[in-house]
Amino acid sequence: MHPAVFQAFDRICRARGAGGAVLEIGATPTPDTLLCLPALAGAREKLGVNLDGPHQCAGFTIARGDARQLELPAARFDTILCNSVLEHDPHFWRTLAEMRRVARPGALLVIGVPAYGVPPRRRLLRGLRRLPLLGPRVESALASTPTLLPHQFPGDYYRFSAQAMREVLLEGLDAVEVDSILSPPRVIGSGVVPG
Secondary structure, three states, X not given: OOHHHHHHHHHHHHHOOOOOEEEEEOOOOXXXXXXXXXXXXXXXXXXXXXXXXXXXEOOEEEEEOOOOOOOOOOOOEEEEEEEOOHHHOOOHHHHHHHHHHHEEEEEEEEEEEEEOOOOOOHXXXXXXXXXXXXXXXXXXXXXXXXXXXXXXXXXXOOOEOHHHHHHHHOOOOEEEEEEEEOOOOEEEEEEEOOO
């Protein structure tokens, strides 16, 4: 995980008072898994779920499980974190439904996904499109957006916009906040499950 992503999740969790029972979808047995965020140091419970579990890491368990069918009781968690998972899930809406099912009313959900971004040096490119030999190539560059290249874990199916984060991934949540970091961008959004 990029350090800027780890820091962004930590900032969001600290600002929003994350804690209690915490679930990370896609947790990894590494020091940069989201369950190791400094903001979660006081959490009373930490549990991770990943397809390749089980693992023990830093005092918490990462269970083997499919996020689309969590074998966990409803309304159990106060904080749910998910980063770099939904783009690899061909049926990500099922994972979202499970995240909401296991979230208590008032729970914080924080999600990070790869996004679309504005091509760098857009102004310079606009000036170059008048050149006869470069014009068509420049038009193509202006019409495209940089994204993270595909990376198979096991598949890589989606990229999301900030609008998709607000209107699809966090749809129906309260106090929604969305931010974009890095280039190519990552969109990180957070919201609260209605009470």
